[in-house]
Every structure is written in structure tokens, then in C-alpha cells.
Amino acid sequence: MSSVRVFRYIKPLDAFLVTNKYGSLAGRLGLAEWHPAVWIGRLFTLDNDYGEHWFDNWEEREAHSTQAAQMGIDVGDLLIIVPERLAGGDDGPCHPPELRKRFWTDVLKSLELSYETLFEEARLQNAKAKEVASEGYIKDLEERIRQIQATLETT
Numbered sequence: 001m002s003s004v005r006v007f008r009y010i011k012p013l014d015a016f017l018v019t020n021k022y023g024s025l026a027g028r029l030g031l032a033e034w035h036p037a038v039w040i041g042r043l044f045t046l047d048n049d050y051g052e053h054w055f056d057n058w059e060e061r062e063a064h065s066t067q068a069a070q071m072g073i074d075v076g077d078l079l080i081i082v083p084e085r086l087a088g089g090d091d092g093p094c095h096p097p098e099l100r101k102r103f104w105t106d107v108l109k110s111l112e113l114s115y116e117t118l119f120e121e122a123r124l125q126n127a128k129a130k131e132v133a134s135e136g137y138i139k140d141l142e143e144r145i146r147q148i149q150a151t152l153e154t155t
Helices: 020-029 038-044 049-053 058-063 065-070 097-110 115-132 141-154
Strands: 003-005 007-010 015-018 112-114
Touching (some): 003 115, 015 020, 020 115
Antiparallel strands (some): 003 112
16 A cells, blocks of 8 residues: 655755645544644654654744745744754763754655554544544544545555
8 A cells, every 4th residue: 555745844944844645634534633743753752642742843933934934834834853852861862963853854854654554543543532532533434544545546
């Protein structure tokens, strides 16, 4: 099965946006929290809930607000790598911030996820929502998944 690119790099801002395709899928599958990549951040941080904060970068966004507006980009949509947020203190960090930023920029530029991974995460989140947050539960999730799969088969 094919995959979907998650982020689009905006070089002049040294920042990322969620791709339209991934953002649409995340919304349809119930994967979007305050931004559609929260769950991915959790996995990047050793499957830790701290990962939901990997793009808490309000000061950095504000620094780009004028240029983002000139480019027609909502500054609130910018996802900016702050290398200090991606360094653990348990037995490190092992690399300087500049290399850590370059590494994560490369990783996010190339990040693609399979539809099967997205479907599995959607099922997981939907099962949790059914138990604790019924307003987030998607009754027709399996039908949505089948529709997406059918679309993929015809393209």
C-alpha cells in the first residue's frame, strides 16, 4: 500500500507545515488533536506523552509572523524544530544543537507514513475515544477507512 508525506518544508522560514493530503486524512481519521502530528511526536519521543509538545514553539513562530503573513501562511500552522526540545537529559544529549536540528529537519523532510500505519493509529485512538471521550469517537471509522482504501485502489 502507498504512503503519504506528512510535512512540507518552507525553506525561507526554516519551518514545516503539515501537507494538505496528510492534514485531510488526519482529520477524516480522527488523528488531529491540536495539530495533526501530535501522535507522531509521541512516537518520536520513545512513545512518551511528552512528545505531544514537540512543536510547542510559540516564540519561534512569533519571530516569523511577518514573513509568514507575507507568504500567506498562518503563523499558527508553522511547525518549527527547536533542537533543545529534542534532547533528553537522561544520558545526553550526545550531539550539539545545530546537528540535532539538521538531523530532525532531514527526517521530517522525508517522513512518509503508510496508510496502514495511519489506519492502525486511527483505530487505536478511536477505541480510546469510545472509552473516555465519546465526542471524539468516530462511529463510521471502518467505513471511512474502506473509502480511502477504495480510492487508493483506483489511483
